[in-house]
Amino acid sequence: MKTLIQSKFIAALVGAALMLYAQVSAAPFAQPNWAAAATSQYVPGEVLVKFKPAAVALVRTASVAALGHTILAHLEQPGWTHVKLAAGQSVTEALVAYQNDPNVEYAQPNYIYHTAAVPSDPQYAQLWAFKNTGQTVGTFPPNIGTAGDDMNIERAWDHITDCSSVVVAVVDSGVNYTQEDLAANMWNGGSSFPNHGKDFVDNDLDPMDLNGHGTHVAGIIGAAGNNAKGTTGVCWMASIMAVRVLNAMGSGTTANITQGINFAVTYGAKVINMSLGSGGAFDQIFSDAITTARNSDVVVVVSAGNSTSDNDVTAHYPCNFTQLNLVCVAALDQNYALASFSNWGATSVDVGAPGTNILSTWAGAEGTIADNFNTTGVLNWTTSGGGWTYGQRTVSGTLFDFLLDPGTFPSGAYVNNADNRVYKTFNLSGFNAATLNFRMQLAIPLGDSLNLNYRNSGGDPFAGGIQLNGGSGSTGGFIAPFSFDLSPCISVACSVGFQLVSDATSAPAGSGAGILRFSIDTLTINTSSYNTISGTSMATPEVAGLAMMLRAYNPQYTYADTVGAIKNGGRSVAALAGKTTTGKAVDVMSSLAYINPPTGLMATVQ
Amino acid sequence: MRCWRRGQRIGLVMAAAGLVAGSACSQTPSDPAPKPMDLSSRQTRVPGEYLVTLVAGADVKAIADLYGRYGIKGTQDLGRNLFLVRLTEDPGPAKLEELRGQNAQIKAVQPNFVYRGNGRGNIQ
Numbered sequence: 001m002k003t004l005i006q007s008k009f010i011a012a013l014v015g016a017a018l019m020l021y022a023q024v025s026a027a028p029f030a031q032p033n034w035a036a037a038a039t040s041q042y043v044p045g046e047v048l049v050k051f052k053p054a055a056v057a058l059v060r061t062a063s064v065a066a067l068g069h070t071i072l073a074h075l076e077q078p079g080w081t082h083v084k085l086a087a088g089q090s091v092t093e094a095l096v097a098y099q100n101d102p103n104v105e106y107a108q109p110n111y112i113y114h115t116a117a118v119p120s121d122p123q124y125a126q127l128w129a130f131k132n133t134g135q136t137v138g139t140f141p142p143n144i145g146t147a148g149d150d151m152n153i154e155r156a157w158d159h160i161t162d163c164s165s166v167v168v169a170v171v172d173s174g175v176n177y178t179q180e181d182l183a184a185n186m187w188n189g190g191s192s193f194p195n196h197g198k199d200f201v202d203n204d205l206d207p208m209d210l211n212g213h214g215t216h217v218a219g220i221i222g223a224a225g226n227n228a229k230g231t232t233g234v235c236w237m238a239s240i241m242a243v244r245v246l247n248a249m250g251s252g253t254t255a256n257i258t259q260g261i262n263f264a265v266t267y268g269a270k271v272i273n274m275s276l277g278s279g280g281a282f283d284q285i286f287s288d289a290i291t292t293a294r295n296s297d298v299v300v301v302v303s304a305g306n307s308t309s310d311n312d313v314t315a316h317y318p319c320n321f322t323q324l325n326l327v328c329v330a331a332l333d334q335n336y337a338l339a340s341f342s343n344w345g346a347t348s349v350d351v352g353a354p355g356t357n358i359l360s361t362w363a364g365a366e367g368t369i370a371d372n373f374n375t376t377g378v379l380n381w382t383t384s385g386g387g388w389t390y391g392q393r394t395v396s397g398t399l400f401d402f403l404l405d406p407g408t409f410p411s412g413a414y415v416n417n418a419d420n421r422v423y424k425t426f427n428l429s430g431f432n433a434a435t436l437n438f439r440m441q442l443a444i445p446l447g448d449s450l451n452l453n454y455r456n457s458g459g460d461p462f463a464g465g466i467q468l469n470g471g472s473g474s475t476g477g478f479i480a481p482f483s484f485d486l487s488p489c490i491s492v493a494c495s496v497g498f499q500l501v502s503d504a505t506s507a508p509a510g511s512g513a514g515i516l517r518f519s520i521d522t523l524t525i526n527t528s529s530y531n532t533i534s535g536t537s538m539a540t541p542e543v544a545g546l547a548m549m550l551r552a553y554n555p556q557y558t559y560a561d562t563v564g565a566i567k568n569g570g571r572s573v574a575a576l577a578g579k580t581t582t583g584k585a586v587d588v589m590s591s592l593a594y595i596n597p598p599t600g601l602m603a604t605v606q
Numbered sequence: 607m608r609c610w611r612r613g614q615r616i617g618l619v620m621a622a623a624g625l626v627a628g629s630a631c632s633q634t635p636s637d638p639a640p641k642p643m644d645l646s647s648r649q650t651r652v653p654g655e656y657l658v659t660l661v662a663g664a665d666v667k668a669i670a671d672l673y674g675r676y677g678i679k680g681t682q683d684l685g686r687n688l689f690l691v692r693l694t695e696d697p698g699p700a701k702l703e704e705l706r707g708q709n710a711q712i713k714a715v716q717p718n719f720v721y722r723g724n725g726r727g728n729i730q
Contacts, residue, residue: 213725214723217725246721246723252720252721253655253720254721255655255657255682255690275723275724276724277722280650280651280719280720281719283719285688285716305724317719317721533725535724535725536724537723
């Protein structure tokens with residue numbers, strides 16, 4: 001109770017002074033004063049004294065004067081006096097003196113209170129990465145956190161929330177630049193880039209996100225804060241450049257990505273976020289693009305990967321590139337354990353950041369058109385040439401609906417000289433993106449082929465349609481997932497079909513195809529969608545946002561200063577020891593307070 | 607006996623799923639041994655697509671001179687002497703690298719690798 005009363009009391013008494021001090025305290029954040037400003041708990045040279053009720057004004061004045069102090073104010077709370085100490089006298093000395101004064105009931109320092117920079121965004125309480133209260137968020141386990149396991153960002157917001165002076169490029173699946181929490185924080189590309197970036201997938205000037213991934217990343221970095229909408233990013237105000245290098249299915253190539261990096265560097269980005277990767281071979285051209293970025297003083301933040309593997313053993317690029325402007329990020333869960341999917345690497349992964357159940361902006365509304373090929377057990381797709389039938393098979397103990405040719409597959413074989421077609425028409429009007437997904441077991445020998453076509457006017461897709469894929473091959477007796485971008489087929493009548501073509505040579509037993517779990521996933525762009533997802537992709541923009549904040553707060557910072565502050569300012573986390581180069585999770589306030597050692601100084605010793 | 611083989615285009619999606627064609631036939635360099643499905647290893651390059659770096663001042667015609675034997679479907683100038691080349695036939699990265707030494711105007715050739723976003727909605 002005493003503490004509560006005291007807090008309210010102090011707030012009432014010295015509120016104006018504290019607000020003033022809060023303002024003033026931001027100014028000393030010029031680096032030389034950082035340490036003192038960050039640790040000071042009360043105003044030097046001042047105390048607050050409560051005299052006993054019997055101590056009349058004359059007695060109070062005498063007591064203060066006897067110590068060489070002066071009265072700054074008689075506060076409105078009865079008995080309390082705001083006192084300025086004599087030059088050179090410490091607060092501790094003054095408190096001892098007043099405690100020994102029989103007229104004094106109580107004395108205390110004039111404590112410093114900082115404004116609690118908590119944004120007004122209605123879903124802020126879900127952002128455990130910024131403020132972990134042990135809240136329950138999302139569904140990825142464990143989805144209940146440990147209070148305090150967060151990025152320590154709120155204190156940093158007392159000093160900087162506007163990072164719009166630093167351009168950050170989201171090199172990803174694009175960004176929904178109309179999203180309500182992003183529109184105000186997009187990069188101004190002028191008349192040359194009216195949609196805030198560029199698309200290197202379709203090679204045009206519209207980097208609209210047809211996947212969602214890039215919009216999510218952008219929101220983590222810089223969703224508009226304190227705007228009473230949705231969420232907030234690491235910075236409340238930002239300048240986000242949208243660079244589309246991943247297609248609607250979330251994949252892109254060396255050619256896409258390196259063009260995107262070079263664009264970002266050319267047009268002034270100082271931080272690049274790349275929440276992408278591959279477990280493939282060393283990619284020289286990609287590496288060269290990172291080097292180009294380094295030579296232009298650009299920080300590049302990348303993800304460690306989601307394979308639960310050691311990147312030191314199995315390289316994951318770009319994480320494993322070694323340029324000094326590169327920061328590779330692992331994902332932490334809500335209890336600051338390494339996320340169950342996250343890659344790590346004692347020499348290749350640098351830091352950890354929150355990466356599970358991360359709520360952020362999304363490109364639009366998602367839907368699924370699922371099809372199980374049948375109506376009451378009868379194939380409900382159109383066929384020609386025979387062959388295709390509906391059937392059920394048990395896979396790993398679960399019964400699934402299958403589209404089969406031959407109907408006995410995986411036993412038997414289809415007939416010679418076949419042209420077996422099966423297709424169905426779907427209404428995809430109104431959608432902005434569509435992805436075709438299914439699983440398939442396949443065994444088509446050389447000379448025969450299985451073709452997958454679509455036609456955006458309906459009807460037989462093998463008569464004037466477009467081929468998505470085709471040829472012979474085998475899944476080796478396994479069922480494998482397949483995905484295709486069906487966006488070009490968006491129309492009121494999009495037909496999709498499979499065609500099995502055979503020659504005059506008999507196929508061996510076991511030849512054919514079995515298709516299951518057929519669906520079309522759709523995306524309708526809007527301005528108000530959000531999503532909670534997990535991945536090292538989500539941890540990465542937490543760090544890119546920090547890099548942006550550091551460079552905005554310290555405009556003179558080089559890439560080396562920025563990377564140094566991120567790594568050295570982190571908080572040691574047991575789960576990252578031996579798993580990353582630093583053993584640390586990012587800590588925004590500590591990185592902001594971190595003072596890079598001066599370099600290039602010369603001294604003459606006499 | 608007829609062999610299973612990766613089809614020219616269906617092979618792309620087989621690789622995307624981390625699959626290699628199973629076969630009872632003898633193994634050849636272009637027909638690797640069957641492997642069980644491994645969804646963690648996915649397609650790492652675009653079949654038939656290569657990134658060719660020319661030496662400064664070289665004529666882009668050098669690309670067709672060297673790799674035209676595989677049929678060039680298209681060439682895209684990516685800047686900085688870098689070109690994306692789409693071939694009709696795909697002899698594989700090793701063969702293209704081997705040929706590179708025959709033309710001093712070609713500085714480097716490599717696959718057009720595939721990368722994916724590292725965010726997932728429902729990691730299991």
